[in-house]
Amino acid sequence: MSRIEKTFAALAAQRKKGLIPFMTAGDPDPAKTVEFMHALVAGGADVIELGVPFSDPMADGPVIQRSSERALARGVSLRHVLADVKRFRERDATTPVVLMGYANPIECFGIEAFAAAALDAGVDGVLIVDYPPEESAEFAERMRAVGIDPIFLLAPTSTDERIAAVGKVASGYVYYVSLKGVTGAGHLDVSAIASKIPAIKSIVSLPVGVGFGIRDAQTARAVAETADAVVIGSRIVQLLEETPPESAQNRLTEFIAEVRRALDGV
Numbered sequence: 001m002s003r004i005e006k007t008f009a010a011l012a013a014q015r016k017k018g019l020i021p022f023m024t025a026g027d028p029d030p031a032k033t034v035e036f037m038h039a040l041v042a043g044g045a046d047v048i049e050l051g052v053p054f055s056d057p058m059a060d061g062p063v064i065q066r067s068s069e070r071a072l073a074r075g076v077s078l079r080h081v082l083a084d085v086k087r088f089r090e091r092d093a094t095t096p097v098v099l100m101g102y103a104n105p106i107e108c109f110g111i112e113a114f115a116a117a118a119l120d121a122g123v124d125g126v127l128i129v130d131y132p133p134e135e136s137a138e139f140a141e142r143m144r145a146v147g148i149d150p151i152f153l154l155a156p157t158s159t160d161e162r163i164a165a166v167g168k169v170a171s172g173y174v175y176y177v178s179l180k181g182v183t184g185a186g187h188l189d190v191s192a193i194a195s196k197i198p199a200i201k202s203i204v205s206l207p208v209g210v211g212f213g214i215r216d217a218q219t220a221r222a223v224a225e226t227a228d229a230v231v232i233g234s235r236i237v238q239l240l241e242e243t244p245p246e247s248a249q250n251r252l253t254e255f256i257a258e259v260r261r262a263l264d265g266v
Helices: 003-013 030-043 062-073 078-089 103-109 111-121 137-145 160-169 190-201 217-224 234-242 245-264
Strands: 018-024 048-051 097-101 125-128 149-151 174-177 208-211 229-232
Touching (some): 003 018, 018 030, 030 048, 048 062, 078 103, 103 125, 137 160, 190 208, 190 217, 217 245
Parallel strands (some): 097 125
């Protein structure tokens, strides 16, 4: 059983909802990434999604695009991200870490080499936006062979056939994109999410995490009424963008703790 599976099993046993914060590795300061990851855990994060900076992030809105640009300008690469995960593991052997990014850096690294390096670093899952399930069976199999969960996206436009296709290759959890748009968009429809999640669960047996557009504790709580977990990304990246460096770590922990309290009230 992977760390992700164990985490969701424990949450289910406690009748709790998962909290999955996203941050871009290397932003705003490459030296602070691991420190910020620990701050997220201190606030109550169950899983961390760590963004791999990329120059063409097609699914990401302006906030996360800027974070990737800043990280790339500081020389942050996939190898640096893996090194950060390895340093995080020196103090935290239990919190799952999912790398979220795009195919190009992995293709350049080489899938076999990446699988070995990710395993060595302590990565638990990978969510590669532009690896569609129809073309990713081999990649997913290679990840699972080393104990890493391949996580895939579903959208409001996903058909039952598409949901079933994702269910065949995914493990760990599936990520439901809550709106037709990019990360951080502001037109979240909680009622539409509530109607879609049961349809997904009738086809896919994995936990369902919901992200894109969740910016505060109140919205997170509303989404968690039907989802197994909520993913918060753009708001965290924006918080780091706006907060003075000396208080960023505490601010992260405070924000995540606020969301955690809201989820625990579901």
